[in-house]
Amino acid sequence: MKAFLEYLIIALLGVLVIGSLAGAILDRPVFMSYAYSGSMTPTINKGDVFFIDPLARNPDVGDIIVFKVGSTWTVHRVAAITEEGYITRGDNNIATDQQSHNIPPITREQIGGTVVQIGGYVPTIPRVGNYLEGGLSDRGKILLGALLIVVGIVAFGGGEAQRSGKRKKFFVVKFRTLFMLASAFLVLMVAISIFVSWEVVPIEYSVTSAGGSRENWYQPGEEFQSGISVENHNFYPMVYYVSAPSPVTGLSTDKFRLSSGDKEDLTVTIVAPQATSIYTTKVRVNAYPPLLPASVMDRLYSVHPMVPLFGILAVVSAFLGVLYVISGMGSEDVLRIRKKRHSKSKGIPEVFRL
Numbered sequence: 001m002k003a004f005l006e007y008l009i010i011a012l013l014g015v016l017v018i019g020s021l022a023g024a025i026l027d028r029p030v031f032m033s034y035a036y037s038g039s040m041t042p043t044i045n046k047g048d049v050f051f052i053d054p055l056a057r058n059p060d061v062g063d064i065i066v067f068k069v070g071s072t073w074t075v076h077r078v079a080a081i082t083e084e085g086y087i088t089r090g091d092n093n094i095a096t097d098q099q100s101h102n103i104p105p106i107t108r109e110q111i112g113g114t115v116v117q118i119g120g121y122v123p124t125i126p127r128v129g130n131y132l133e134g135g136l137s138d139r140g141k142i143l144l145g146a147l148l149i150v151v152g153i154v155a156f157g158g159g160e161a162q163r164s165g166k167r168k169k170f171f172v173v174k175f176r177t178l179f180m181l182a183s184a185f186l187v188l189m190v191a192i193s194i195f196v197s198w199e200v201v202p203i204e205y206s207v208t209s210a211g212g213s214r215e216n217w218y219q220p221g222e223e224f225q226s227g228i229s230v231e232n233h234n235f236y237p238m239v240y241y242v243s244a245p246s247p248v249t250g251l252s253t254d255k256f257r258l259s260s261g262d263k264e265d266l267t268v269t270i271v272a273p274q275a276t277s278i279y280t281t282k283v284r285v286n287a288y289p290p291l292l293p294a295s296v297m298d299r300l301y302s303v304h305p306m307v308p309l310f311g312i313l314a315v316v317s318a319f320l321g322v323l324y325v326i327s328g329m330g331s332e333d334v335l336r337i338r339k340k341r342h343s344k345s346k347g348i349p350e351v352f353r354l
Helices: 002-028 127-133 138-157 175-193 296-305 308-327
Strands: 033-035 049-053 064-069 072-082 088-091 111-115 158-162 169-174 201-206 223-231 237-244 250-251 253-259 263-271 276-287 333-339 349-353
Touching: 064 088, 175 308, 201 223, 201 263, 237 296, 250 276, 253 263, 263 276, 276 308, 296 308
Parallel strands: none
Antiparallel strands: 033 049, 049 111, 064 072, 064 111, 072 088, 158 169, 169 333, 201 276, 223 263, 237 253, 237 276, 250 263, 333 349
């Protein structure tokens, strides 16, 4: 039973880390998030971390949902359901979002999940979000999750050994524990190196009848070109994929490979919208280490930019698994820590390397 609980905890930590990584890359909450304001007080206070069921995207009246409006994710309660979508309201707000902010009813496609409730109570971790918002970057959040996995491996990967006839106990660190630690760090570093290489390059311009009178001012419907640069800051080659939504009509290249320190200059062709306004067109750049065949990478990327990432991590994990089997080592003790029991040295560890 104890072993089952140990593996269950490690598995849950792993799910949270993977969810954090996916959420950071997709710019959306997956398994947990925190409140940016007090609109859901007292149910969810500002800074409280809450848990999300990402599969529950067909809520009823009274459920609390996480949904996206524009570029902002919001957590509010479903007040009513109409043919157009869901009417939402914060528990601390008088009016609904549709009345106070003129937001259209929320569609199912905008919903990222339903907040977990137990008997009508929303379990939260108070105020942690305040620190996450001001003190941790996306990379830091992923590293924090990885640290939890490492702690789990250390806590559950070792064991106690007792010599027959003696009361001296040893905390044993086995080869598999150290290998799991090294593997976790390697897989995490690969994931982070990919993640930090992804970027969204904004191209800002104005559409006005006075187009041409100033730099980056264009006439409605006018076709123009803008340049962006992509540089490989990693210590190894990377394969880059470039994509952009309308009104982008052309890219000088949508795929290229860069060695460490190299740079690629791209030309983006845009047709200005008809409505006069200030626009920002975002060009998305995704980079991957060339660990998969080019044809396989192209096929995976065509499904979703996240798919090649998980494919690469699967390859790295499989390689580490094969390496572990080939090594022929597993339960061998690498390190023993003995605690003396007599009063003068109680609690002082002695380390034995094997």
